Amino acid sequence: MLGFQIALLGVGEGSVCQCCQKGKNQVCSQRIFKWMRWLLLRFPKMSLMNLKRPLQKLWCNHGPGSSDSPATASQVDLNSNGFICDYELHELFKEANMPLPGYKVREIIQKLMLDGDRNKDGKISFDEFVYIFQEVKSSDIAKTFRKAINRKEGICALGGTSELSSEGTQHSYSEEEKYAFVNWINKALENDPDCRHVIPMNPNTDDLFKAVGDGIVLCKMINLSVPDTIDERAINKKKLTPFIIQENLNLALNSASAIGCHVVNIGAEDLRAGKPHLVLGLLWQIIKIGLFADIELSRNEALAALLRDGETLEELMKLSPEELLLRWANFHLENSGWQKINNFSADIKDSKAYFHLLNQIAPKGQKEGEPRIDINMSGFNETDDLKRAESMLQQADKLGCRQFVTPADVVSGNPKLNLAFVANLFNKYPALTKPENQDIDWTLLEGETREERTFRNWMNSLGVNPHVNHLYADLQDALVILQLYERIKVPVDWSKVNKPPYPKLGANMKKLENCNYAVELGKHPAKFSLVGIGGQDLNDGNQTLTLALVWQLMRRYTLNVLEDLGDGQKANDDIIVNWVNRTLSEAGKSTSIQSFKDKTISSSLAVVDLIDAIQPGCINYDLVKSGNLTEDDKHNNAKYAVSMARRIGARVYALPEDLVEVKPKMVMTVFACLMGRGMKRV
Numbered sequence: 001m002l003g004f005q006i007a008l009l010g011v012g013e014g015s016v017c018q019c020c021q022k023g024k025n026q027v028c029s030q031r032i033f034k035w036m037r038w039l040l041l042r043f044p045k046m047s048l049m050n051l052k053r054p055l056q057k058l059w060c061n062h063g064p065g066s067s068d069s070p071a072t073a074s075q076v077d078l079n080s081n082g083f084i085c086d087y088e089l090h091e092l093f094k095e096a097n098m099p100l101p102g103y104k105v106r107e108i109i110q111k112l113m114l115d116g117d118r119n120k121d122g123k124i125s126f127d128e129f130v131y132i133f134q135e136v137k138s139s140d141i142a143k144t145f146r147k148a149i150n151r152k153e154g155i156c157a158l159g160g161t162s163e164l165s166s167e168g169t170q171h172s173y174s175e176e177e178k179y180a181f182v183n184w185i186n187k188a189l190e191n192d193p194d195c196r197h198v199i200p201m202n203p204n205t206d207d208l209f210k211a212v213g214d215g216i217v218l219c220k221m222i223n224l225s226v227p228d229t230i231d232e233r234a235i236n237k238k239k240l241t242p243f244i245i246q247e248n249l250n251l252a253l254n255s256a257s258a259i260g261c262h263v264v265n266i267g268a269e270d271l272r273a274g275k276p277h278l279v280l281g282l283l284w285q286i287i288k289i290g291l292f293a294d295i296e297l298s299r300n301e302a303l304a305a306l307l308r309d310g311e312t313l314e315e316l317m318k319l320s321p322e323e324l325l326l327r328w329a330n331f332h333l334e335n336s337g338w339q340k341i342n343n344f345s346a347d348i349k350d351s352k353a354y355f356h357l358l359n360q361i362a363p364k365g366q367k368e369g370e371p372r373i374d375i376n377m378s379g380f381n382e383t384d385d386l387k388r389a390e391s392m393l394q395q396a397d398k399l400g401c402r403q404f405v406t407p408a409d410v411v412s413g414n415p416k417l418n419l420a421f422v423a424n425l426f427n428k429y430p431a432l433t434k435p436e437n438q439d440i441d442w443t444l445l446e447g448e449t450r451e452e453r454t455f456r457n458w459m460n461s462l463g464v465n466p467h468v469n470h471l472y473a474d475l476q477d478a479l480v481i482l483q484l485y486e487r488i489k490v491p492v493d494w495s496k497v498n499k500p501p502y503p504k505l506g507a508n509m510k511k512l513e514n515c516n517y518a519v520e521l522g523k524h525p526a527k528f529s530l531v532g533i534g535g536q537d538l539n540d541g542n543q544t545l546t547l548a549l550v551w552q553l554m555r556r557y558t559l560n561v562l563e564d565l566g567d568g569q570k571a572n573d574d575i576i577v578n579w580v581n582r583t584l585s586e587a588g589k590s591t592s593i594q595s596f597k598d599k600t601i602s603s604s605l606a607v608v609d610l611i612d613a614i615q616p617g618c619i620n621y622d623l624v625k626s627g628n629l630t631e632d633d634k635h636n637n638a639k640y641a642v643s644m645a646r647r648i649g650a651r652v653y654a655l656p657e658d659l660v661e662v663k664p665k666m667v668m669t670v671f672a673c674l675m676g677r678g679m680k681r682v
Contacts, residue, residue: 173276179203180404180417181283185217187403188224194237195220209274212283214240215248218271221283222252225290226259233623234643245272247618247647254646258653260457261285284416291423292321298447302432304440306331313444318473325422329353332360332431344422345413351392354410355380357422358395361431373398385411401425450655454666455550458557458653462487471550472541477502477511478518481538481549485518488556490526508539515539519549528552551665554653558672565679573668579675580610587613596664596671603629604637604659607670611641614678615648634660645670650677 182203189195194216201207211217219235234251236244249268257263261282270278297303297317306327307316319327330340336356341347348354358375365372375398379391389407396402404420448456452471459468464483468474475481479499482492496517498510516535522528530549537545562571573596581592589609593601600606605626612619623640625633638656645652650673658666 173280176406176409176414176417177280177284178208178276179406180409180420181280181287182208184287184403184420185221185283189217189220192220194235206274206276209276209279212279213272213274214245215252215271218252218282218286219248219255221286221290222255222259225286225293228639229259230255230646231639231643233620233640234647250649251643251647254649254651255643256282256286257461257651258457258646259286259289260460261289262461262463264461264463287420288423291420291427294427295321295324295423298445300430301442301445302430302434303328304435304438305432307435307438307440313440313442317444318470320467320469321423322419325419325426328426328430328432329357329422332357336360343415344418345415348418349411349413350385351389351410352380354392355395357425358392358399361425361429362399363429396421396425399425399429401428450657451547451663451666454653454655454658455547455554458554459484461653472543472546475546475550476515476539476541478514478535478538481518481553482514482521484553484557485521485526488526488553488560490521492521512536512539522549522552526552526556528556554669555665558669561676562672562679565676571672571675576668576671576675579678580606580671583613583678584609587616589613593671596667597662599662601662601667602634602660604634604641604656607641607645607659607674608637610671610674610678611644611648614674618648619644631660642670645674645677648677649680650674 182201185208186200186203189199192199198207198211198217201211216235216237219230222229223232230251236248240248246268249271252271253263253266253268262285263282266278266282271282294300295303297313303324304313304316306324307313326341326344329344333340333353333356336359338353338356341353355375355377359377362373362375363370375395376391379388379395382388382391386407389410392410393402393405393407401421401424403424404417405414409417448471456468456471459480462484464480466474466480468480477498477500479497482494482497485492498514502510512535514535515538518538519530519533519535522530522533528549529552533545533548538549559571562576563569577593577595584591584606587609589612591600591606591609593606603626605624608619608624625637629637635656638659641659642652642654642656652670652673654663654666654670657663659670
C-alpha cells in the first residue's frame with residue numbers, strides 16, 4: 001500500500017457532521033465531492049493566502065450545503081485513524097458513484113504525495129491540503145485528480161471554468177473513450193511500419209492527440225474500416241513538412257467524408273492541433289463504421305437466424321446495426337436461459353449478461369481445426385460489481401476480445417464503449433448458422449449498389465438525423481430528404497412536418513404526408529424533374545424513383561458549391577466541361593473530355609492531369625499508367641486519381657469504379673468537385 005493519508009474533511013476533533021451525524025474519523029463521501037467541486041468553481045483565481053480563510057472555515061464547518069441525507073452517507077475511514085489512505089480513497093470514489101480503476105487511483109495518490117506532502121510524513125495536513133488545492137486548480141500535474149472530483153464518468157473539460165478559452169467555448173471529452181481508442185488503434189496498427197513513429201501510444205497520456213497530427217494514423221484507420229478507401233500511394237510518409245501534413249489531413253478528412261463520417265465542422269488545422277473533442281469524435285465515427293460493416297444481412301446471411309416467428313426477411317433488414325446487435329445478444333441470452341436485455345448501458349452493469357453471452361459464443365471445438373475455449377463462470381458469483389466485471393473481461397480476453405471497456409466502463413454502463421465491445425464480440429464470434437429449409441426469399445439480400453452506398457455516405461457526411469443505414473427504408477418518412485432540402489437552400493416549413501415518435505394508429509399516414517410535402521418542395525421551389533414521382537413512391541421505398549430524387553439533391557448540392565465560389569453564376573454540365581478543358585490546355589496537358597460520358601475518362605488520365613494542373617507537381621507520374629491499359633491499370637489509375645483529388649482538398653464521393661466504368665452522374669461530381677477546388681485556388 002502506498003504511503004498516502006489525507007486528513008478527513010469537514011469533521012474536526014470532537015465534532016459531528018451535521019449532514020450525516022457521523023463523528024470524528026468518519027466522513028460523508030457525497031459531501032466531500034460536493035465540497036471540492038464547489039471550491040473549484042467558487043474560487044478559480046484566489047491566491048494561496050486568501051484561500052486559507054474559506055478553506056479553514058469549510059474544513060471546520062463541513063463544507064457548503066449540508067443537505068445530504070443519512071441514507072447517502074458512508075463510512076470511508078475504514079481504519080478509523082483520522083486520515084484516508086489509498087484503498088479508502090478507492091472506496092470513496094466508488095461510494096460517490098464514480099468507480100475508478102486501481103491504476104488511476106494510484107496515479108492520483110502518487111501525484112498528490114509528490115507535490116502535497118511537503119514534510120514527507122506520509123500524511124496531508126491542513127496547510128499541505130491548501131497547497132494541494134491550489135495545485136489542483138492550476139497545475140496540469142493534478143489534472144487527473146481535478147477531473148475525478150469535478151466531473152463524473154471521466155469527462156474532461158477544456159477551456160477552463162472561470163474564463164473563456166481561446167475559442168470562446170468550453171469543450172469536453174471522455175477520458176474513457178481516449179483510453180479505449182488508443183488501445184484499439186495500438187492493436188490494429190502494431191505491425192504497420194508506417195506508424196512506428198507513433199505506435200504504440202500511451203493511453204494514459206495525450207499521445208493520441210499528437211499522433212493524429214500528421215494524418216497517417218487517420219488514413220490507416222479509415223482503410224481498416226473500409227478497405228481500399230485510400231490509395232496508400234497517395235499518403236505522404238516521409239519529409240513531413242507542414243504543407244505535406246496538410247495534404248495528409250485533407251486526404252483523411254475527405255476520405256472520412258466519403259465513407260459517411262460527419263466532418264463538416266472539422267478542419268485539417270483542428271486535427272493538426274490535436275483538439276481532443278474533434279479527434280475523438282472523428283475516430284469514433286471511423287471505428288464504428290468498421291465495427292458495423294458486417295452487421296448487415298446482405299453481408300452476413302447467418303443473421304437471418306435472428307428472425308422471429310412471423311417476421312419477414314424484409315422486416316429484419318430494416319433494423320439498424322445497433323438493433324441487430326441487441327437482437328443477437330438476446331438470441332444467445334435466451335438460449336442460455338438468462339433474461340433479455342434492453343440496452344448496452346444499465347442492463348449490462350452487473351456483467352452477468354456478458355458472462356452468459358461469452359459462454360454461448362465461445363468456440364466449443366466442434367468444427368474441424370477449431371480449438372475449444374472454456375469460459376470460467378466462477379466470477380459470476382462475485383459480490384463486487386467491479387471485481388465481477390474484471391473477471392468477465394478476463395474471460396473475454398481468452399477470446400481475444402478484451403477491447404474498448406474497462407471494468408469501470410462496464411459498471412458505469414458507458415453506452416458507446418459497451419456497444420463497441422459487443423460489436424467486436426459479434427465480429428469475432430457471431431456463433432450463428434444460416435437457416436436452412438425455411439421459406440426465406442434470399443433474393444432480397446442483393447446488397448446495396450455502389451451508387452446507393454455513395455448517396456447514403458453523402459447524406460451521412462452532412463450530418464442528417466437519423467443516420468441512414470438503409471437508403472430506401474430510412475427515407476420512407478422523408479425526414480432525411482427534408483433536411484437535405486435545407487442543405488441545398490430550399491426552405492422547409494417544419495411546422496408542416498410530422499416528427500417521430502409516430503402514433504401507433506395512423507403512423508404510416510403521418511409518414512406519407514411528409515413524403516407528399518417532400519415531392520411538393522422538389523417540384524417547387526426546387527424545380528426538380530419529378531414527372532411520375534409521388535409521395536407514395538418514397539413511402540413505398542420505390543428504388544428507381546427514390547434514386548431519381550436523391551440524385552437531383554446531390555447534383556444540386558454539388559452545383560451550389562460551384563455557384564457559391566463563382567459569385568452566384570449558375571453552373572451546369574457544359575460550364576464544367578469547358579472549365580476542365582480550358583484548365584487542362586492552359587497547363588499544357590494533352591488530355592481533354594467531350595462530355596461526362598466520354599469513354600477516354602475510363603483511363604483516369606484526364607482526372608490525373610486536371611489534379612496536376614490545379615496543384616502543379618503534386619502527381620507522381622511514375623505511378624500513372626498510360627498507353628494500352630488493362631482493366632487493372634485503369635483501376636489503379638482511378639484509385640490514385642480519387643485519392644489525389646481528396647488530398648488536394650476536393651471532397652470527392654465517387655469511387656474509382658465510377659471512373660473506370662464511366663458512370664456519367666458520378667463522373668460529373670468528380671469534375672465538379674475538382675472545379676470547386678480549382679476556383680478556390682483563383
